[in-house]
Amino acid sequence: MPAYANRVKNMKDTALYMRGLFGGMTNPDIISFGGGAPAPQALPADIIQSIACEVLASDNRGREALQYSSTFGLKDLRQAIVSELLAPAGVTADIDNVLIVTGGLETMNLLCQVYIDPGDVILIESPAFIHCIDIFNMFEARSIPCQCDDIGLVMEDVEAKIKQYRPKMIYTVPTFHNPTGKTLTAQRRKRLAELGSEYDVIILEDDPYRDIRYSGEALPTIKSFDKTGHTVMANSFSKMFSPGSRLGYAVAEKDLILLLMDAKIATNSHSSSLDQVLCAEFFKRGYYQEHHKKICDLYRQRRDIMLECIEKFFPQGTKYTRPDGGFYIWVKLPDGLDSEKLLVEAEKQNISYLAGKSWFVGEENVGSNTMRLNFANAKEENIRYGIETLGKLFAEKRK
Ligand SMILES: Cc1ncc(COP(=O)(O)O)c(C=O)c1O
Structure with a gap:
């Protein structure tokens, strides 16, 4: 062989x-x-059951759910993301900043396709979400751990490692981190966004747990401090809607979204239309x-x-x-x-x-x-x- x-x-x-x-x-x-x-x-099985019955009984929406669709993702799902998930988190975006992906992890995959050549360095947390490291390994990146304390990444160490390794990307799960449950403070989020701009490094803000908060005050996203477009957000519907739907979204500057879209066309054309319709209706009908x-x-x-x-x-x-x-x-x-x-x-x-x-x-x-x-x-x-x-x-x- x-x-x-x-x-x-x-x-x-x-x-x-x-x-x-x-x-x-x-x-x-x-x-x-x-x-x-x-x-x-x-x-939400009962809610999805009633939405699915109605949607599939309707000529237009039913066919839309079963037909090929745009690589960007369904317009009304992207609109729901902008108004119900990004705006409350302080992220100014319109639907052209949003790409629907297949599972939150597809954002990491597409971003690596666009940015990572074999041997490129990605700074990660210690410990780090291993599923993403598996993706980084697939792209033959070098994952270099940075020091973390009780509130996540230590900025002095991140800056030292940027100078030492000249990374392309810094990967972080800033809110209710997987695996540690730790949350990066607002001050450090701001500093991380600044470091991305100062040293020309992509900050990959993977934030699938952000909206699942039980106590304490919500914190601004790293993206909300980003003035130069270096921060890319990865999010997922797995924890708040359904992991089986394999739906997530990337948020980035429009020119980068277009490149991520090119990579997605070459990967799987678009995410499941049926799942996107069900998820969009879940938001539009006010169930969320x-x-x-x-x-x-x-x-x-x-x-x-x-x-x-x-x-x-x-x-x-x-x-x-x-x-x-x-x-x-x-x-x-x-x-x-x-x-x-x-x-x-x-x-x-x-x-x-x-x-x-x-x-x-x-x-x-x-x-x-x-x-x-x-x-x-x-x-x-x-x-x-x-x-x-x-x-x-x-x-x-x-x-
Ligand atoms: C930190 C983190 N990022 C991304 C994901 C992506 O999840 P999915 O691909 O299931 O949407 C998960 C799921 O466990 C996660 O914990």
Whole structure:
């Protein structure tokens, strides 16, 4: 057989890891704190059922839903994004600044197609969202981690690494970070936008959790501080609407949107028309506000229960984040406990979580006692049972 392309070798480790992650996510017999899935109860099945029946019964909208459509994406969906999601976040944009993509991750893919040549450097967080690193590996980029503290990326280190590595891009999840749940302060967001402009670096602001906030004040986006067009926003409908719809959106300057669109034409022509029509109608018919409140109430309660149970059952010396939103709590067990080894034991009791070590990309000997817990997906009684069981397991192994 002919040799595989270089990118296959380059993405081998992360690709293997991602296979395992997706494989375990849909097993109904496991109490899963591991994947990034929303709660089944948070998926608006009844609303979508009624919209779908009406839409498909209507000649024009029904055909639009089943026909080829524009690569930009449906006009009324882009309009809903501009008025209901971007304007409240302080982002001035019109529909020509918005491209509909297939899953939030497609923005990273298209942006790499437009900007990244083999060997280009992308600065990332420590730890970083590994699915994106898998994409960066596919494009044969070098991902270089930057220092993070309790409020995310440390700007002094980012600036030092910009000078040292001359990166093309800086990738960040500024709000309710995956995997740590941390949120970058407004001051640092402003500085990051400035660094992008000063050093001519693309800031890739991946913000799929921004609108899922349970407490605290909303923060301005990095994009809202961008005066030169260096910041590109990636967002997703996976967490607030439906991950199965595979819908997301990119926000950028118009000339860059056109290039991203060219890359998208060469990739998949356009995102699913049917899913876009359903999502657009979900907004146009006014379902979003009530649904948003419903899921935030559900997830707030689950977050609080998980925090309470971690406090009660995890061994003394455990440290953990207290996110104001999103899906994840990041846990640092006392030294000496290895979260990868403990996961094998936990899975024997049908409980899973995500061991943190592999998410420290390009760093040796860090994170062996860390884990990410998704509090959004499991039912309240399963959170109580699952965290108590994990707590007992960890305490036992600590002896
Ligand atoms: C940080 C981050 N970015 C992007 C995504 C993209 O999600 P999707 O491609 O499912 O829309 C996710 C999903 O978990 C995420 O956590």
